[in-house]
Amino acid sequence: MGRKLGRPSVQGIRFRLGLAMAVALLPILMLAAVQTEAGFRRQAEQQRIDLQLAADRSAAEAKVSIDSAVVLLQALAPEGVGFYCEPRLTALVDRLDGIAALSRYSATGEPVCASRSAAVVSSAQTREQAWYQRLKRGEEVAMEWAAGEPGALIVGVRSERPLGAFQGAIAAVLPLTALQPDILDPALPLGSQAALLDASGRILTATEPAAFVLDDPRAIATWAANAQRGDTALFEARDARGRRQVYAGAPLSGRDVFVLLSAPAPGLLSWARLNPFGTLLLPLAAWLATFAAVMLLSERIVVRWLAYLERVAAIYARGRFSVRPVQAEHAPAEIRVLARTLGSLGETITRRDRALLEALDEKDALMREIHHRVKNNLQIISSLLSMQQRAVNDPAARAALGDTRQRIGALALIYRILYQSEPIREADSGTFLRELVGQLVAGAAVRGPLVTTTVEADPLVIDPDKLAPLALWLVEAVSNAQKHAFAERGGDLQVRFRVLGETSVLEVQDDGPGVADPASAGVGRTLMIAFAKQLRGEAELVPGPDGGCIARLTFATPQAQGPARIHQVAAFRVSGTRP
CATH class of the missing domain: 3.30.450.20 (PAS domain)
Known part of the structure; x- marks a missing residue:
């Protein structure tokens, strides 16, 4: 017997709790x-x-x-x-x-x-x-x-x-x-009601009419028909309020008028009202005593050890995996096994976290190097195009090469923002747009009149796949403004980027003479429409309220960052602080 009681299966939680509760x-x-x-x-x-x-x-x-x-x-x-x-x-x-x-x-x-x-x-x-x-x-x-x-x-x-x-x-x-029968008779069950009815089953008078309006309207008429033949057996039915009722009746005189009594059908616990001490209080007291005993045993055998392991797991959830559940060595066998498993889990997570962090650091370094080299290669291409632009005498060809350089410069700026930002896989669109507009305007300032710029941009963290068409669209919009609105005169350029929940709007407004023919489509406008489609949006040119032209891009807000990021942007616009 001693050897049997010493077995882990007998010392386990299931055996002790099962035996005590049984x-x-x-x-x-x-x-x-x-x-x-x-x-x-x-x-x-x-x-x-x-x-x-x-x-x-x-x-x-x-x-x-x-x-x-x-x-x-x-x-x-x-x-x-x-x-x-x-x-x-x-x-x-x-x-x-x-x-x-x-x-x-x-x-x-x-x-x-x-x-x-x-x-x-x-x-x-x-x-x-x-x-x-x-x-x-x-x-x-x-x-x-x-x-x-x-x-x-x-x-x-x-x-x-x-x-x-x-x-x-x-x-x-x-x-x-x-x-009318007396429903105050103490011999009647609680909640009893009485009614008089004729031979057709029609209610003549009732103490509570709702108790005799049944979900089966033929039930009382059927009982009355049977009562005329001498059969006054009890029957059960649900009244108008859905309560289960028992009905009993008898003829008053002859078989023309009948008395019908109703009482609530006994429920599963209605018997407890007959003898509350013997049928309810005594079992309840015994149950409470048993419950207290089981709870005490559970607390000493199981609960306190589970609470201890829960605290250890909570420490693991906060990222501290150096703690080990050593106190559980005095617990039952199942708890000891669980504690050892939890400790092994902490050690495994620590090793894997270290390896993952090292791999991520190495991957980020490689990504930064790739972005840096791509940016350098794009700058080399831009330099080659600049040399070719200076060697070309045709004004149209020089303008085309200049537009191409601006587009390549925008892509190079994307990769520079990426390898300089902390999250290497994302870029803040607000910071990027300000730098891009500054770069475009600064490049044109050395060759023409002064252009002042104002950039208002909501912050939105976005991946490079969505940032590239957005940047190229902005390059075309600013280039159009420089060619048609600011040529030989300068002016004011306003760039606005707003995140409006599920949609975002990017606007480029100038104070030039406006668009002579909004329906005409050149190369720049064709490219703007193509870039807008890549963003699942649309581009349009509309007159400004005070003159000039507004190039507007409306597109679906990228959802890569989830809805929480959009809410942060909305909070930023209200409070004026960065999320």
């Missing part, structure tokens, strides 16, 4: 499962029994009121009409709480006499009512929902001559409030 939680799980199942079944069955008994009791109480009215009508039926018929019926209505009106009718349906509270109806209306027709066909007692009085029940008794011929009827109007 021993501690098994009695609670068994007790909770047994009590939940037994309590739920008892409550559900008892609720159904209570609901059906309450429906039978409510029907019996209402039936007593109806039977009392029937006995009264049978006692009044043999009496003649006489002079005192109306006062007598009125006096009876005033003394009896459960009757709203009394009326006597002849064999032809003619109202003979009635209490003063009775509604006035014609003989034709009386003959059309179902309760009167049933009495005329030979039934002794008939009941019907009062169509003219939406809160009353008509109870009629047949009156016969000595030989059994139909002599007429006497009817009583019973308010449904007197027949």
